[in-house]
Amino acid sequence: MGTAGASFVTCPTCQGSGEIPRELEKQLVALIPYGDQRLKPRHTKLFVFxxxxxxLVTSSLIIFFLFPRPISVQPAGLNSSTVAFDVTDINLNITNILNISNxxxxxxxxxxxxxxxxxxxxxxxQVSNSLLLHIGPLASEQMFYAVANKIGDENTYKICSWMKIKVHHVLLHIQGTLTCSCLSHSEQLVFQSYEYVDCRGNASVPHLLVPHPT
Structure with a gap:
């Protein structure tokens, strides 16, 4: 029999045949049989798989597309050259070509x-230029650059200025560094080439790249 003044509610686990104090109503724990289907949601393994x-597929695609690949720089020879003589020096201005592949x-x-x-x-x-050349994905670009050279060697001056000499060529060794930025980091690419340049007269016809003589 209930205590006087106490409030009771029907016990939900007693099939309506008992009562519990109202203040204990929120402390009840429901027991579900192990074989209850509510403990075995459908397709759980499929959803997890x-x-x-x-x-895995998303991670693989991100790694594949963002994995750094090489950036190649290939000197393509001279595009043009101009020559001027002063008393002791040869002023040789050359314009070169670079092929850059991403x-x-x-x-x-x-x-x-x-x-x-x-x-x-x-x-x-020597020359140092700040650039802003954008190269798209899987693309190539051709870049021109100019260098003003002053050659003061006496023998070279004679070779280039004397009319009796049939061949007027000088061998130039070009060393360069190209700085590229991508994905918030910079990369420096080093390249070099050896080129024969006609030092007698001006030439606007593109020259061929000549390998270093052995």
Whole structure:
């Protein structure tokens, strides 16, 4: 028999045949049989498998497209050259070509070009340019750059200025560094080439790239 003044509610687990104090109503724990279907939701393994498979495929695609691939820089020779003589020096201005290829699935930006030209192991010309050349994914671009050179070697001056000499060529060793930025990081690419340049007269016809003599 209930205590006087106490409030009771029907016990939900007693099939309506008992009562419990109202203040204990929120402390009840429901017991579900182990074989109850509510403990075995349908397609659980399938959903888990699909979720794992989706994560693996997504991760693989991200790695495939964002994995860094090489950026190639190939000197393509001279495009043109101009020659001027003063009393002791040869002023040789050359315009060169670079082929830049991007093998990545994301764009890159060329930001800096540094060139050093040597003749007989002496530096005769230098240039450093800030650039903003955008190259798209799996794309190639051709870039032109100019270098002003001053050659003061006496023997070279005679070779280039004397009319009796039939061949007027100088061998230039070009060393360069190209700076590219992509995905918030920079990469420096080093290249070099050896080129024969006619130092007698001006030439606007593109020259061929000549390998270094052995």
């Amino acid at each position: 699909l979720a794992v498979l989706t994560c 093998s990545n699935y994301y764009p890159i930006t060329v930001t800096q070009l540094t060139i050093e030209v040597l003749h007989l192991s002496l530096v005769v010309g």
